[in-house]
Amino acid sequence: MTATMLFFEKGVLSTNAQQVPVAHVLDVDLRQSIMQKGRGVGNIVVQVQRSGGVEWVILEDIPDPRGALSIINKVVQDARLIEQQRSNTRIYANLPSVAPGPQAATVAPTPPPAVAPDPIEQLRQLGQLRDAGILTEQEFANKKAEILSRL
Structure with a gap:
């Protein structure tokens, strides 16, 4: 049993x-x-x-x-x-998240304008990753060259 x-x-x-x-x-x-x-x-x-x-x-x-x-x-x-x-349990799905009431016009919020990453801050973080042993010297040099090429 x-x-x-x-x-x-x-x-x-x-x-x-x-x-x-x-x-x-x-x-x-x-x-x-x-x-x-x-x-x-x-x-x-x-x-x-x-x-x-x-x-x-x-x-x-x-x-x-x-x-x-x-x-x-x-x-x-x-x-x-x-x-x-x-048998006594009911599962509710797709319920509205707010109580029903008068429907207001909804406007989707506009996303904030994209901010370009600060290259100096990126280089600082890249150096920290290299110093911590996460990046090799070659990986550091490649990414550094990529960041500097965007300046």
Whole structure:
């Protein structure tokens, strides 16, 4: 059993393995005969909602059946809570960022005029990069020549 699925299989000569989403479990019961009580085992009966209807699954001779029943019920309860939260959650998208009201004409702001970078400041920063070891002497010389050519 995981937080989302109940796995079970049955058979000795051939195996019938199935899995059920725990959110589809409708009911879980414990059945225990006198013989099973003496051996400390029991049958757990799980009622499952399938696409074709309701199905009963019997997990036979489960050790500590009350503990197993408690675990299954807890996982099923948690899964139902998660499903309920999902169904109660609404996702809103593309909502206006302001409350609706009279529409005012909007004018896109004009971007500030582009300011040419200061070549002296660029050379100073370039020198700092070279002094920090980030640029090689060759990279520094190439970029310096490029900046000075724009003057």
